Amino acid sequence: LIFNPSKKISMVTIDDVVRHALERGFFFPTAEIYGGLAGAYEYGPMGVRLLEGIVNERRKRFVFTVDFPVYEIHGSPLLPRAVFEASGHLEKFNDPMVQCKSCKSVYRADKLIEEKLGIDAEGLSLEEIGKIIKENDIRCPRCGGELSEPRRFNLMFKTYVGPVIDESSEAYLRPETAQNIFIAFRRVVNVFGGSLPFAIAQRGEAYRNEISPRRFLIRLRVFRQMEVELFTAPEQVREFSPLERFYDRKLRVLRKEGKEEEARVRDLRGKIPDTILYYAALESELFEAIGIDPNKIRFREIPEHARPHYSSFNLDAEVELSFGRVEVAGNAYRTDYDLKRHAEHAGISMEANYGNKRIVPHVTEPSIGIERLIYAILEHNLEDDGRGRKVLRLKPSVAPYDVAVFPLVKKLRPKALEIRRMLSESGLRVRYRDKGKIGKMYAWADMIGIPLAVTVDYDTLKDGTVTIRDRDTREQERVHIRDLADRIREILKNNRS
Numbered sequence: 001l002i003f004n005p006s007k008k009i010s011m012v013t014i015d016d017v018v019r020h021a022l023e024r025g026f027f028f029p030t031a032e033i034y035g036g037l038a039g040a041y042e043y044g045p046m047g048v049r050l051l052e053g054i055v056n057e058r059r060k061r062f063v064f065t066v067d068f069p070v071y072e073i074h075g076s077p078l079l080p081r082a083v084f085e086a087s088g089h090l091e092k093f094n095d096p097m098v099q100c101k102s103c104k105s106v107y108r109a110d111k112l113i114e115e116k117l118g119i120d121a122e123g124l125s126l127e128e129i130g131k132i133i134k135e136n137d138i139r140c141p142r143c144g145g146e147l148s149e150p151r152r153f154n155l156m157f158k159t160y161v162g163p164v165i166d167e168s169s170e171a172y173l174r175p176e177t178a179q180n181i182f183i184a185f186r187r188v189v190n191v192f193g194g195s196l197p198f199a200i201a202q203r204g205e206a207y208r209n210e211i212s213p214r215r216f217l218i219r220l221r222v223f224r225q226m227e228v229e230l231f232t233a234p235e236q237v238r239e240f241s242p243l244e245r246f247y248d249r250k251l252r253v254l255r256k257e258g259k260e261e262e263a264r265v266r267d268l269r270g271k272i273p274d275t276i277l278y279y280a281a282l283e284s285e286l287f288e289a290i291g292i293d294p295n296k297i298r299f300r301e302i303p304e305h306a307r308p309h310y311s312s313f314n315l316d317a318e319v320e321l322s323f324g325r326v327e328v329a330g331n332a333y334r335t336d337y338d339l340k341r342h343a344e345h346a347g348i349s350m351e352a353n354y355g356n357k358r359i360v361p362h363v364t365e366p367s368i369g370i371e372r373l374i375y376a377i378l379e380h381n382l383e384d385d386g387r388g389r390k391v392l393r394l395k396p397s398v399a400p401y402d403v404a405v406f407p408l409v410k411k412l413r414p415k416a417l418e419i420r421r422m423l424s425e426s427g428l429r430v431r432y433r434d435k436g437k438i439g440k441m442y443a444w445a446d447m448i449g450i451p452l453a454v455t456v457d458y459d460t461l462k463d464g465t466v467t468i469r470d471r472d473t474r475e476q477e478r479v480h481i482r483d484l485a486d487r488i489r490e491i492l493k494n495n496r497s
């Protein structure tokens, strides 16, 4: 048997990913013992570590940058009604829905049209949607029944704060983390000075009452975002000097005229705002660092009718998956829309320093959906040899552990435990196991994506050496225990790029 790790032996489907994620402890259905909660998943122990890896890699690039100051906040997911009146979400954050007149199933109307007719229906008016459904005789996919007229459904979860239920106590779970940043803007400026450009970053849960959550981690009601709001002067959006270090980076871009090209950032300038290119470049760097297949990343300029209500330019990052392309990040030029709206509604000024002037800044926002990235990582890195042997080729940066430690036989347990303790105390994330034959233990480590395994055998007792086995090449090398932690670090570091 010749094993070729570079060759994908059989195509991984969404069902394979779901099964693997559940069986290997990456995710659990929320409230599983009560039949689940549609659109929500719990992170299992392996998922939590994968999440941590993504968050760290993103912070390195989007927060700990020296290009300009980035202030990180962590805000409340529950916000008063006034915030969403000002932001426009109460009025505009809705999707068109239709209901089956016989079985009462509900559907998101634009997605239903897209699935049935293969056309882009996002942003169509209710009249247009109703007309398309009638003209094409689109019926309930479940029972063939007639569908209702489409109507708007607001996607925010509403609740009340305190015991009195009226409009003054109305509150909403945030549908995006961004609003916390806009309402914190003035205090950040007051405390930290706020000379443009600067950014505020946040990561956290967001909630959307999706009409039909589906496809595992792809369309959820409870999900996590990593967002940055970059505040600049309006002219800096088109002329942003921190972009210079990315001039030679290549991006695959689909312009709104429908032309897909791979182009250097310097050649995309003028067609796409500098600040948007800056974050697209950072995203492409991040996605590669966490193990998304670089050949499956594309940036798409969103036509005006499909853009969010606050955006005047959108370049979304899309990843190719087994069932089609999915948006994993949205880069929006929000102009001064949000700050102006909050200034008006709250009756305060929302200004920052630019030279010796005070101005309302313009905002560029990269917004990354964490669960979609995780799904893409799992699908792009899960390999199946067709005989049930699965390997999850996670990059060390997002793997749940750095190294596994196994004794060849149970008798060697005390020595193996001693080595585990030593590696753990050196700061490595170690998983120990002594169940079954060594081949089975390797297979187990491969399935949860641990990049390296250390095996303790009889020679270890004689000469103090152990074997390091590489998940991807299956090569083994003999190392003395005193050099072990350093050698592991060295291998992991070389695999990180």
Ligand SMILES: [Zn+2]
Binding pocket: 100, 101, 102, 103, 104, 105, 140, 141, 142, 143, 144, 145
């Ligand atoms: Zn029906």
